[in-house]
Ligand SMILES: N=CN[C@@H](CCC(=O)O)C(=O)O
């Protein structure tokens with residue numbers, strides 16, 4: 187038996203986690219005693235007067251990269267927009283250059299460090315994207331770094347292939363616009379036309395090659411993503427790319443309606459997407475389509491805050507029955523690994539209540555990744571992922587704007603202590 191939290195007071199709750207890291211019992215101390223009579227525990231934590239919440243789930247991150255973009259932060263503060271920086275070859279393109287120069291080991295080392303930092307802020311499940319390689323070799327390198335972290339790091343990771351994060355710079359600049367060949371190349375269309383060799387002057391076709399790596403067990407891709415945005419991948423290109431990913435059995439989880447209205451909500455409904463992120467410019471019809479298709483809206487309050495964008499209509503989504511999840515959007519543009527801070531921003535800027543923010547950062551975020559049966563709440567049979575907060579009220583985690591290290595006493599992952607307050 188792994189850790190069991192026993193509140194000393196008669197009316198408080200405890201949890202017991204079994205040797206496989208699953209929650210075995212939940213209830214009042216007396217009930218747990220009765221249910222697990224005769225069991226011995228390797229570890230007991232007395233959390234009297236403190237709070238236990240589920241491990242936080244970060245539904246959207248880009249954690250594999252080298253080279254920060256602190257220089258661009260100054261440009262953006264001075265008024266440059268995200269797309270102006272991108273169109274000049276900065277932004278994602280800058281990071282692509284750095285990632286292409288980096289070795290797999292380098293990428294893994296920084297990913298490992300970041301995942302550990304996320305754990306200390308209470309995150310126990312994270313979605314992690316590729317998308318700074320933009321060719322087969324470098325997308326695979328990123329996905330291999332994520333795969334290694336899946337095996338070696340305590341964090342649970344849902345991996346996302348995001349080869350359609352941007353049109354590669356060379357292609358973009360050669361054609362002065364969106365290159366249909368790139369869309370063809372990263373979707374199955376090139377493969378269908380040209381057969382298995384799948385080489386073009388633009389490189390190798392990633393999609394079938396990645397499928398093969400998944401089939402041999404070298405990689406395990408969970409989701410496919412595309413940046414559905416004006417000047418990047420339009421709605422039709424996004425549809426084609428996502429459809430091929432769906433054929434591969436990957437869950438559709440894409441960036442949409444961030445800077446311009448792209449009918450991404452409608453597209454998500456049409457394709458039965460698991461999740462769409464951003465949605466600052468989602469339409470009413472898009473919200474309806476997502477509600478009907480049970481597509482989770484992954485909202486990223488750090489991005490709208492940093493880029494000074496309008497905030498997504500979170501209340502309207504909740505009222506229309508769309509499940510709202512939260513993500514940190516950790517990337518070189520939005521350098522935030524802290525879900526407690528994200529929850530705070532969601533309450534202040536998106537008008538979520540603190541309880542809604544907690545649900546959005548746990549069970550709804552797990553649902554956006556297809557993991558709600560195993561993660562996101564403290565129920566019997568689910569993974570024993572918990573955060574113990576050094577306060578009688580869990581709301582302090584949202585209310586306090588920083589210094590969460592003083593609040594987070596333990597982070598427990600599948601029954602094991604993976605972080606303890608210093
Ligand atoms: N919008 C597209 N992708 C990321 C940003 C990636 C980057 O700027 O490096 C996002 O979700 O915010």
Ligand SMILES: [Zn+2]
Pocket residue numbers: 246247248441515517
């Ligand atoms: Zn993103």
